[in-house]
Amino acid sequence: MEKLFHLLIMTEKKIKNIFVQGAISADFIADSIAKHSSKTEIGGHSIFLGQVRADEIDEKQVAAIDYTAYEELALAQMHQIREDVFSKYPLSCMHVHHSLGVVNAGEICLFVFTSSKHRKPAMDACDELVERIKAELPIWGKEIFADASHQWKENK
């Protein structure tokens, strides 16, 4: 019974989802911030938001990015990143959300949120998470132009 319970916890931990359909709204971010007011051991929150840019490429402007992911692999990779970052920094909380599907220029597609007693671990962990998310998660952005043509985004 205890073993089963442990297994359920492990499973729940494993399948923690980071993906949301479409853009991440400011209200969603506000709710997430507000939820931390009961955690009075926290002294600092660090947040990174990725926003879709209306880049101009060969005289055409990006209107939106359509995100796809190898979801199962991405969640497994994210699980590992989460474990690594939690064991490296004294964090109270860590939240990651990434869009799937169409996100228009000016909308938020990535929300990384870390909290700790003192400010430095939250800031450093947030930076590291963003770097690793961009480098290690199998997610692809298709830049869609106003004329409906597209090109595949490449991270620098």
Add this chain to the structure above:
Amino acid sequence: MEKLFHLLIMTEKKIKNIFVQGAISADFIADSIAKHSSKTEIGGHSIFLGQVRADEIDEKQVAAIDYTAYEELALAQMHQIREDVFSKYPLSCMHVHHSLGVVNAGEICLFVFTSSKHRKPAMDACDELVERIKAELPIWGKEIFADASHQWKENK
């Protein structure tokens, strides 16, 4: 006429206020984020939030911090910090808000928000702003305990 106009701009720039009465709400933060959706040259936002901790000191718990500031000097110092950081990093936006008066444990007292085309300048500028705000702005926090006694906070 042009000179007067320039003077007005300078004056407006100089008196940019960072102080808000009481805690900074999650809704205020959400509004601030949402306002950037029209700035489609932005690719990354970095946010730092300072939250009042319910620290335990000599067996008494901090219930709130009461902030006072030498406002005129603080705004002049902040003006200089803003200029320095804007000239050091390629930023699209920079917003700083600090509470005055009573902020309860679990509530937000500092909101620093930077935006840039690519993520790194926004993150580095945000870190630097937080460090300089804590070190250089004449603001004082009075930690108020549940029994109404107090002690003066000291930044590490």
Add this chain to the structure above:
Amino acid sequence: MEIEIISFGKIAELVNLKNLNIDGIKDTDGLQKHLEAVFPKLKEIKYKLALNKQIIHANSPLTSGSVVAIMPPFSGG
């Protein structure tokens, strides 16, 4: 022996097959050679393979029912 192929991003526009009979192919190196022969444009793209939902960094044996993902450079965030 049959394996499953899944592809993503710009590679999904290039390699559009789902099930592949790989008689005569026994590992991922062999599969890679086969795919690049069938889809020559693949040679111009940097890509990684995942085998059964794990990114692989070296040649790995294939078995019946293996799931191989072909992934161009990531561009999330």
Add this chain to the structure above:
Amino acid sequence: MEIEIISFGKIAELVNLKNLNIDGIKDTDGLQKHLEAVFPKLKEIKYKLALNKQIIHANSPLTSGSVVAIMPPFSGG
């Protein structure tokens, strides 16, 4: 000659004067000596002075109507 004194944080609980006649005192070093004589506890606190809304790092002359702020270590954020 009269100057204005403003104080903040824990120093505001210690130094509670607003206007100060400083006949015989001509600069901030002299003022500091005077204040530490009147409020001996001030010697135990690290503090900075601002003169007319500017933080000073060296001895500065005082004139009639000067505004001097006495500031303990900052603790904003």
